Amino acid sequence: MMLYADIFEKAYKLKVFQIWELTEELYKDWEGIFSKKVVKDRVTSFIASQLRANSLIKVRSDPSIFAFPEFGTEWEKYVRKRKCQTCGKEFIPFRPEQVYCSEKCRERRKASPLPPQKTQKKWAKEEEEFLKRELRKKGKLSKKDMVEIAQKLQRSYRSVWHKVRRLQHEAKNNP
Numbered sequence: 001m002m003l004y005a006d007i008f009e010k011a012y013k014l015k016v017f018q019i020w021e022l023t024e025e026l027y028k029d030w031e032g033i034f035s036k037k038v039v040k041d042r043v044t045s046f047i048a049s050q051l052r053a054n055s056l057i058k059v060r061s062d063p064s065i066f067a068f069p070e071f072g073t074e075w076e077k078y079v080r081k082r083k084c085q086t087c088g089k090e091f092i093p094f095r096p097e098q099v100y101c102s103e104k105c106r107e108r109r110k111a112s113p114l115p116p117q118k119t120q121k122k123w124a125k126e127e128e129e130f131l132k133r134e135l136r137k138k139g140k141l142s143k144k145d146m147v148e149i150a151q152k153l154q155r156s157y158r159s160v161w162h163k164v165r166r167l168q169h170e171a172k173n174n175p
């Protein structure tokens, strides 16, 4: 049974919160017993009753942010923020999965995705020699061999696989 006292305790820990934040907090304890929708419904009715009793105030609308009266004037100090993954600016996330401060930043990130990972870096002479030695030693490299080599060289399996194929091709053309 989820009591208002349970919800109150979590809410008071957050001091300033949105419906989704309180829902996520409670869901950590009630997952498997209630669906997230049920938890959210309880949170919503809890908030409505607390607002009527003036034990909660709404400090911002659309989307709404609620606070206990003693934290109301300084709610911005208590509200939880995130760093935008594009511009680095701090913002208030209005959805649990939100990682960009604005639509503009989301679009910008989509247009220029993260730079290629270092697994695509050029092969060093020593790495190439090491791979050639392994090939000579074993004649043929199994998937397991290549996974181990990739780990040793801190490269992706894919990167090793491509290099092996190229080396084999070169060996065939220059015996």
Ligand SMILES: [Zn+2]
Residues within 6 Å of the ligand: 084, 085, 086, 087, 088, 089, 100, 101, 102, 105
């Ligand atoms: Zn941004």
